[in-house]
Amino acid sequence: MRDFNLKESNKNKYIDLGERGKLNLNNKLNDLTGKEWIKFSKSWFVHRPPRRKENEILHPAKFPESLVEEFIGFFSKKNDWILDPFLGTASTLIAAGKLNRNAAGIEINKKYYQISLERIKNGNYENKIIPVCGSSLDMLKLLRKEKLLEDIQFDYTITSPPYWNQLERNSIRQKDRKQKGLDTKYSKSKDDIGNLDSYEEFIEIQAKIFDQVFQLTKPNGYLTIITNNIYWQSKLYPLAFDTAVSLTKRGEFSWTLKDEKIWLQDDKPLIALGVNNAWVGNRHHQYCLIFRKEV
Numbered sequence: 616m617r618d619f620n621l622k623e624s625n626k627n628k629y630i631d632l633g634e635r636g637k638l639n640l641n642n643k644l645n646d647l648t649g650k651e652w653i654k655f656s657k658s659w660f661v662h663r664p665p666r667r668k669e670n671e672i673l674h675p676a677k678f679p680e681s682l683v684e685e686f687i688g689f690f691s692k693k694n695d696w697i698l699d700p701f702l703g704t705a706s707t708l709i710a711a712g713k714l715n716r717n718a719a720g721i722e723i724n725k726k727y728y729q730i731s732l733e734r735i736k737n738g739n740y741e742n743k744i745i746p747v748c749g750s751s752l753d754m755l756k757l758l759r760k761e762k763l764l765e766d767i768q769f770d771y772t773i774t775s776p777p778y779w780n781q782l783e784r785n786s787i788r789q790k791d792r793k794q795k796g797l798d799t800k801y802s803k804s805k806d807d808i809g810n811l812d813s814y815e816e817f818i819e820i821q822a823k824i825f826d827q828v829f830q831l832t833k834p835n836g837y838l839t840i841i842t843n844n845i846y847w848q849s850k851l852y853p854l855a856f857d858t859a860v861s862l863t864k865r866g867e868f869s870w871t872l873k874d875e876k877i878w879l880q881d882d883k884p885l886i887a888l889g890v891n892n893a894w895v896g897n898r899h900h901q902y903c904l905i906f907r908k909e910v
């Protein structure tokens with residue numbers, strides 16, 4: 616193990632990693648100590664991302680690498696393969712590279728794909744890090760075409776799909792981004808699932824993409840989807856809940872829903888919504904849905 620003064624406390628089973636705790640050499644899932652495992656198992660966490668750098672602000676909804684790192688660290692081991700079918704500007708691939716995992720991701724928007732290439736080049740990672748430009752609706756074809764990936768089965772997928780077409784509807788935030796000359800939608804492509812108008816169609820097409828992830832995942836491999844419920848025109852669309860349920864009803868490609876972890880965003884300002892009139896909540900949390908391929 617890197618960077619640690621190792622002391623074997625039990626020849627057969629454990630390595631003492633000092634402050635980190637003890638690493639069980641029979642740990643099937645990750646390279647964490649028991650102490651670190653228990654810490655991650657809490658059903659909620661607060662995460663305050665560092666300020667985004669210039670080329671990261673361009674993207675309307677990037678998740679922080681520091682958050683993805685924690686999930687990849689828990690659900691995979693060194694040199695495992697990680698997948699992200701909605702790559703954006705490559706947060707998942709950067710986190711995977713930092714943690715010595717191999718990784719591939721697909722992004723439909725050429726501009727974000729170019730930013731990804733640049734960020735990955737600057738990272739000088741030792742493992743294989745493969746961004747692909749295209750639609751995840753063609754994921755099986757796209758990844759199997761890549762020579763390197765022909766036989767690869769992924770150990771873990773973590774991703775954040777578009778939150779239906781919420782970007783177009785979130786008018787307060789959009790006004791601010793428009794003024795700053797930043798993107799207010801991901802792309803104009805008809806295959807961009809953030810451009811689907813029908814909620815029901817979105818749930819179905821999104822599930823079809825995760826059918827393909829299922830086929831590319833090793834038995835017992837995990838999937839984490841970061842998403843949220845959406846408030847629109849005085850009504851809550853239970854996108855996170857419908858996503859959770861929809862993936863468990865896919866016939867031979869059905870995922871097993873294992874849990875949710877709730878990301879609490881206590882660094883967002885409260886906005887006056889519906890005051891003196893009717894309930895409108897300040898939604899300052901997101902859902903990290905955890906699935907497993909159990910066959």
Ligand SMILES: C[S@@+](CC[C@H](N)C(=O)[O-])C[C@H]1O[C@@H](n2cnc3c(N)ncnc32)[C@H](O)[C@@H]1O
Nearest residue numbers: 677678701703704706723750751777801807808
């Ligand atoms: C919520 S963002 C993901 C952001 C990413 N996690 C990051 O940190 O940069 C969703 C991404 O999915 C992309 N997308 C939408 N439809 C897609 C499709 N059919 N195939 C691949 N990417 C798609 C969008 O362009 C957008 O960049």
